Amino acid sequence: MPLICHFATLLHSTLELKLATCVQFRGAFVGINIGTESRNLPVPVDVVSILKARKITNVRLFDADRRMLIALANTGVEVMVGVTNEDVLGIGQSPSVAAAWINNNVAAYLPTTNITAIAVGSEVLTTIPHAASVLVPAMTHLHHALVASNLSFQVKVSSPQSMYVIDGPFPPSTAIFNSTWNSTIYQFLQFLKKTGSFYMLNAYPYYGYTDGDGIFPIEYALFQPLSSIKQIVDPNTVFRYSNMFDAMVDAVYYSMVALNFSGIPVLVTESGWPWLGGTNEPAATIENAEAYNNNLIRRVLNNSGPPSQPSVPVSTYIYELFNEDSRPGPVSKKNWGMLYTNGTAVYPFRLNYSGIISGNSSKGVFCTAKEDADPSSLEAGLDWACGPGKANCDAIQEGRPCYEPDTLPNHASFAYNDYYHKMQSAGGTCDFGGTAMFTDVDPSHGSCVFAGSSRSGRSGAITPFSAFGPVSPETARSTTMQVSEVAFLIPAILVLFHC
Known part of the structure; x- marks a missing residue:
């Protein structure tokens, strides 16, 4: 056996077996993010009607909006609520503030509203680095409050991180966390391991492609077939990566292994593609957005993981349901929505592609x-x-x-x-x-x-x-x-x- 294949076999076996023994198999789901920075957002009851019509079973809210949580009651939709970045500091500094947050934003709505996860902040380490020292304390305080309310088995706590916390994400096998946050990341992973939670990742091949200055072909970002001369291979493991999304997820797994952590599954809390951009944003087109999101749905519903973890599905929340036209920044920042606010689709998509989202039947697939x-x-x-x-x-x-x-x-x-x-x-x-x-x-x-x-x-x-x-x-x-x-x-x- 060639030495490199022996290395790839050994490395893969170690990663795969460690994670497979710690994670109970569950079919992957495709959820969707619901942002609120829009000047024409439908009222919550109408949003829920749209979710029902589209058979969307998992949603992520960026806050814990009372009206949305009431509207989602008795729907069965699994809801991830968010602690805003503005609230992270206060919760991280006070267990009593955390307990009050749980009582007001989680316990008050259970069990009629099916809250299953709390996302503490959004990309805290890279967007508000001054709060890094209180991120894990905030998560810990919230978890303890859930334990005290006997809710910790239903509601998991984690915090979405961007790909920018990882140095050298390609090739995935050599990816490591940025040493700036070594102490925080280590405590973060300890918390996830101890509480049986998941690593929340915001994975955007759109930015991987546009920031790459032509290093990777756009087909690689869009889950489209690559010609033989464009094949993307990790030279250390000889794993072939057919898309950038898988490479990003694997970069997280290898970064965790570099800190001696395994058995923590990755949950993608944001991924998507803008359908409109400015003159200097040629990749932000409706054709590319349609291709990316539909291919992403198919990929997730394959119920498989990336090359290093093929048996561990990667459930994913698409960013996002509606455009957020009040967001600052370039044109593309405002145009990620899959639906117009009247409920019609910007482009065709099927969250239950070929009827396999339920996992109950594959007839006709x-x-x-x-x-x-x-x-x-x-x-x-x-x-x-x-x-x-x-x-x-x-x-x-x-x-x-x-x-x-x-x-x-x-x-x-x-x-x-x-x-x-x-x-x-x-x-x-x-x-x-x-x-x-x-x-x-x-x-x-x-x-x-x-x-x-x-x-x-x-x-x-x-x-x-x-x-x-x-x-x-x-x-x-x-x-x-x-x-x-x-x-x-x-x-x-x-x-x-x-x-």
């Missing part, structure tokens, strides 16, 4: 190979699906109904889809090293029926083909053995990167 995927990666993904993944690949053998067309994407699509439908409930994903994607277009043709098709007897069925049992590696593509819930995790990465 298909996991297929990307036509422009790198052939070697596609071949590796196909071999893994039909081998360690235990997909039933009998149908794509020569002479069988799904052999034609005899192309790598066609065969990989069948294998990927069969694996996904068998393993979705156990955490199986539609990723395969970035070579797969979801579609609601049924790829079945002739007598070739894909799992999940309305033409199949049941979701995931590929009758009339029977299982053959264990076979040699040379004929692995006709294997249909049962697979354990976690056996696919690490072998997938090792095969995909030819280690």
Whole structure:
């Protein structure tokens, strides 16, 4: 085994196993931020009606607005409330102030309003660094108040941080926290670990792209396919990053590991793309915003994590529901909203893409190979699906109904889809090293029926083909053995990167 592959295998195994043993699997969700710096914001009851119409199940408020919390009562929507940056100092200096804040802004609304998290400030370390010393005390005081109210098991406490607290975010494997905040970050991570909370990250590939001065292609920022000459690879782990979002999340994981912390999952509290900018902001277009946010939704609902943590989903709140036209700064700052204030969409999007947001059914959803995927990666993904993944690949053998067309994407699509439908409930994903994607277009043709098709007897069925049992590696593509819930995790990465 090449030395670099041995290093990648060892490093990945350590990170993955430590986090997987500490985090209970839960399907990822896509939520949305609701900002208030708008001159024409709908009244709270109308906002909630819009949320219901759009089937939005998770929201983040930047404060603890009384009217919004009342309007959200009895809706089942999971709510993250915010401590404003102005309030962080007072709460951090006084346990009694923290207790009053919990009583007035959390306990007063539970259980009718489903408050599940508190975001303490917003990017405190980089926006109000003078408050850094009281950030963790503020979180601690709030947590103690929750404990005293018997609410700590329902409501988690954390604080959103920007990517700017990390030095050298690429390659992710060498990322570390800025030493300016070493003491605070260490205490911050200790708190998250002790309380079972999550690292809140504001991840903006838009700024990663625009600040990069052309270092990265825009396709990388938008989750769009990269040509072979534009592939982004971490030279230390040989992990291939198909998008900047995953690289940002992984940079956080590696930064935590550098301080000897693991088992803290990342929750992305903000990510999005502006749809309008000034003349000096050419990347802020409606086309790019539509591409980014729809691809982000698909990525999150894959229920998979970044390369170093493939089994740990990355739930994400999109920034944001409405434009905030009162915000200071350039044109782009005011135009991140996905909806106009009358509830109509700025551009088409589906938070419940292909019906998979609930995680209850995958009927009519298909996991297929990307036509422009790198052939070697596609071949590796196909071999893994039909081998360690235990997909039933009998149908794509020569002479069988799904052999034609005899192309790598066609065969990989069948294998990927069969694996996904068998393993979705156990955490199986539609990723395969970035070579797969979801579609609601049924790829079945002739007598070739894909799992999940309305033409199949049941979701995931590929009758009339029977299982053959264990076979040699040379004929692995006709294997249909049962697979354990976690056996696919690490072998997938090792095969995909030819280690």
